[in-house]
Amino acid sequence: MSTCIVSCNKPSIQAVPTTTGIYIFCAKKKPAYIGKSINLRARLKSHFENAKIDAKERSIIESSDMIKYIITDSEFKALLLESRWIQKYRPRYNVRWRDDKSFLYIKITIKDKYPKVLITRREDDHKSLYFGPFSSVNIVRSVLKEIRRVFPFCTQKKSGAKRCFYAKINLCNPCPSEIEKLKTSKKLKATRQYRKNIRSLTKVLEGQTEHILKGLYRKIDTLKQQQNYEDAIQIRERIARLEGIVMRKKFDEDSIDQYNQSTKQIHALQTLLKTYLHVQNLHRIECYDMSTLSFQHSTASMVVFTEGLSDKKEYKRFKIKAPVQSDFQMFEEVLTRRFANTWEKPNLIIVDGGKPQVRAVQKVLLKQKITIPLIGIAKHPDRIIFGDDSLITIKPQRHHHGFRLIQELRDESHRFAKRYHTYIREKNMLK
Known part of the structure; x- marks a missing residue:
């Protein structure tokens, strides 16, 4: 793979091919930002276009004096090359504009008897191998899903008494839980095969x-x-x-486009909120909605977006247990149960409702001595209520990226709560 260089200006981008590869914005020969694309010319053009309205893009371009690019045969190769270069050079803008918690790594517990392959956000174990960083959990899962079909591996942190689910579909083969039950000679052979799979996986990730x-x-x-x-x-x-x-x-192009859109929304929402609330990052956002009919069969939803994308495995639903006569009582029960768990704490709480609902959540958070930024989204017309002392209300422009993200969260939490409420009501009708 050879490295090509062009000047950091829009006319020079015409010399860049429309092929797959990685690109590097450089400041005095030092990488400032590294990215990848299935169409290098189009992606670089988008950086210059976005610089007109996005401070991050403008800062990257103004601080760079040249652009390097490397052509690859496929997006998979570009994906791995990009992650290796980011890990090696730690470019200023790849790190500066994203909180450390948002980076994702593939972790291989190479020192274990049966090394596991895990997804993590921290390089905090010197005994393990790490590959990354990657920008999206969807991309990491797609990479591992494809490789696992070739070289099966285990993702369970501890081996169990029975073989895991993935062993049944030949994606964990041989399964460590089964290896442990074998006699000496067969056990040794199976252990060697498993470790051989891990070595092959490692070499693929190394390019x-x-x-x-x-x-x-x-x-x-x-x-x-x-x-x-x-x-x-x-x-x-x-x-x-x-x-x-x-x-x-093309490798998981839809996920990549979705990630790029979510990144824009996160940046826009941070800019929108920082005037009124102290928000350091928006890695995890939780949105709550209540669904009830005259306080009967009441339910609540907790929808989670991680890095601006729906994270359905983190969703929770609640059936209101105590007799309630107010929003405050419902929110008090739900949030008390939520924060009694060890689930990751959110960076922002959104409640579907106006000032009464925001006040209710404020009281609950104050009572439990929880300090987390809070906003509400009211309807007709859609507007944001900030959970501060004065409950400031604003109505952003309809197409504002950050506002659109809040609306997506509100709509998803409403859908999730209503579905559970309907299920509970129908279940009770059949009794």
Whole structure:
């Protein structure tokens, strides 16, 4: 892979090809920002266009004196190359504009008897191998999902008495839980195979895919000579899958576009809120909504967006247990139950409602001595109520990126709460 250089100005971008690769904004030859794209020219043009309205983009361009770019065969290769370069050079703007908690890494517990492959936000274990950083949990999951079909591995933190779910669909094979039950000779063979899978996975993430493929092709030749055609066919299928991953021209493009949009919304929302509230980052946002009919069969939802994207595995629903006659009583029960758990704390709480609902949540947070920024979103027309002493209300422009994110959270929490409320009502009607 060769590195090409152009000047950091819009006319020079025309010389950049429309192919896949990574690009590096440089300030005095030092990387200031690293990105990747399936269309380098279009992506670089978008940086210059966005600089007209986005302070981050403007700062990157004004501080850079040249742009380097490296062409890759596929987006998968660009993805891994981008993460290695960011980890190596720690560019100023890749770090400065994103809180450390928002970076994602693939962690391999290489010192374990059966190394596990995990997704983490911290490089806090010197005994493990880390690959990244990656910008989106969807991208990381997609990468691991594809590689796992070629080299199965375990994601359970502890081995159990029974084989894991992924072992049943051949994505954890051999499964550490099953290996432990084998007799000495078979156990040794299975352990070696598992660790071999981990070594192959590691080499793929290091960008040494060609080395792995050559080894697999040699294995096929050996198996053919031994007339072991059944195993040879399995290796050939593994090669086809691995080559398919490496040479894919597009890799989870929808997730990447979704991530880029969510990043814009997060920045816009931070800018909108900082005038009225002390918000350091918006890594995790929780939105609450109540669904009730004359305070009967009352339910509540807690919807979570992580890095501006819906994080459905973090969603929670609540059935109001105590007899209630007010919003305050419902919010008090829900938030008391929520903060009694060890779930990750939010950076912002949003409540679907106007001043009465915001006041109710304020009282609950004050009573529990919880200090978390709070806003409400009222309807007809949509407007934001800030959870400060004066309950300042503003009505942002309809297409404001940050406001759109709040509306998405409100709509999702309303949908989730209403669905559970309808389920509870129908269930009670059938009794």
